[in-house]
Amino acid sequence: MGETAAIARIAEIISDQIFSEFLWTKVGPVNVNFRCEKQEIHIAQTHPTDVVFFYDEPYEDVTTYVQCDLKSYAAGSIGRSQVEKALVSLSNQVSCAEVSAEWQDLYVHKHKEFAISGLLFIYNHDGGYDRTFNETLEKLKFNDLDIPVNGKLVVLGPTEIHWLNNVSQEIVRMRGRAGADRLPDRKDCSFFYPQTVRRAQLRGQQRCAATLEMLTGPWIFYNTMQMLAGKLVSLSFTDLQVIL
Numbered sequence: 001m002g003e004t005a006a007i008a009r010i011a012e013i014i015s016d017q018i019f020s021e022f023l024w025t026k027v028g029p030v031n032v033n034f035r036c037e038k039q040e041i042h043i044a045q046t047h048p049t050d051v052v053f054f055y056d057e058p059y060e061d062v063t064t065y066v067q068c069d070l071k072s073y074a075a076g077s078i079g080r081s082q083v084e085k086a087l088v089s090l091s092n093q094v095s096c097a098e099v100s101a102e103w104q105d106l107y108v109h110k111h112k113e114f115a116i117s118g119l120l121f122i123y124n125h126d127g128g129y130d131r132t133f134n135e136t137l138e139k140l141k142f143n144d145l146d147i148p149v150n151g152k153l154v155v156l157g158p159t160e161i162h163w164l165n166n167v168s169q170e171i172v173r174m175r176g177r178a179g180a181d182r183l184p185d186r187k188d189c190s191f192f193y194p195q196t197v198r199r200a201q202l203r204g205q206q207r208c209a210a211t212l213e214m215l216t217g218p219w220i221f222y223n224t225m226q227m228l229a230g231k232l233v234s235l236s237f238t239d240l241q242v243i244l
Contacts, residue, residue, distance in 0.1 A: 011070035011123040012051060014165060021168035023191065023209035024053040024066070028107040037096045041146060047093045052107045055209035058193040058201050063114045065107055066212070067094050070121045075128035078158065080139045086120055088144050091153055094118040095146040117151040117212060124158035133157030154212050167220065184224050192221035 016026070033046040050070045056063050069090045073082065097103040097116050108114055122133075137155065145153075156164070175183040183189060190207040191214060201208075214220055 007072050007125055010125050011072040014123055015070055015121055018164050018168045019053055021171050024055050027054050028052050034100055034103045037099050042092045047096055058203050058208045059199045063112055065114055065116050066119050067097055068119045068121055072123045072125045074126045075124055078129055080136055083136055084140050090118045090120050091145040094148040094151050098149055115150050118153045120155045122157050123161050129158040133159055189224055192223045
């Protein structure tokens with residue numbers, strides 16, 4: 001049991017390291033259960049919550065809460081059935097969280113519009129996964145998903161997590177450098193969202209987190225909020241999966 005708990009804890013540690021650099025904030029208790037609001041549909045009494053993060057949307061006056069299901073698997077355990085089972089569980093968690101007063105009392109800030117999304121975080125703890133995760137996703141069956149009304153479900157596989165971890169660690173390294181290449185402290189940095197004709201960036205000079213859409217898109221734009229520095233750092237990556 002001790003070894004199993006330690007392996008599960010790895011995914012929690014890695015997710016903390018990654019998402020703190022993307023300016024997500026952890027909220028509420030970790031590793032707790034909340035009452036299922038759709039017991040006849042979900043055939044469950046409760047749902048688990050591993051951890052919840054939140055960030056403010058840059059183009060909407062909405063706070064997004066990310067219900068995370070953190071998995072730490074050996075390479076040989078990452079297959080269609082495991083991922084499919086985890087995704088069904090996550091969709092049920094988010095669907096219930098949207099209507100659960102218990103969940104919202106634990107995690108949601110009052111008197112502000114919010115949305116809840118789900119993140120399935122599949123970390124390969126032994127480093128042996130060398131397959132294309134897309135192939136696993138393409139084999140999944142979605143007939144049993146209780147699709148959230150207002151949120152989305154996102155899957156990050158081993159390759160995607162490895163890349164995001166590299167990006168977050170590069171930000172840390174750049175912050176520790178000397179001279180002109182040094183990034184300022186985290187509180188003086190933000191992720192960049194341009195003003196567009198159709199969408200106004202609502203946060204102004206406030207710090208913006210990297211949204212799920214940015215983290216699963218082709219580019220991450222990271223810049224300092226110190227105008228004299230005038231520094232814009234762009235980090236690109238591909239092949240991340242938003243499946244719903």
